[in-house]
Amino acid sequence: MPFDHQSHANLFAVQAWLDEHGTAAANAARLLRGAAAADGVFRLIHDVRHAERFSRLMRTRLEALHRLLSLEDADRDPFPSMLPLHPADPRVLEICLLADNLSSLLSEIAPAQPVAA
DSSP: OOHHHHHHHHHHHHHHHHHHHHHHHHHHHHHHHHHHHHHHHHHHHHHHHHSOOHHHHHHHHHHHHHHHTTTTTGGOOSSSOOSOTTTTTHHHHHHHHHHHHHHHHHHTSSSOOOOOO
16 A cells, blocks of 8 residues: 555644643543543544554544534433533633644544545
């Protein structure tokens, strides 16, 4: 398979984002959906850290993390937040900033170049 510069650039961008924000994203996932959600983020961190190329599954998992952090699926979620958060809670701002930052990453890696299956 030929070397795919875009896939590698995307992988490096995601690795850098997860190195900087991965633990915070896992903590936010734990707060919003519980330990299983946090474990999923830590699995994503591990998988991305050991990957040779950026895959469609990785993109899907990042998009799911973004939906969780931005509460996009909250109204369709059969399992409400683990902990009700007041809008003034400082953790709400942190989660919003994480969601915005992840949105920027997803936009950066979104060009129509195909990703590995």
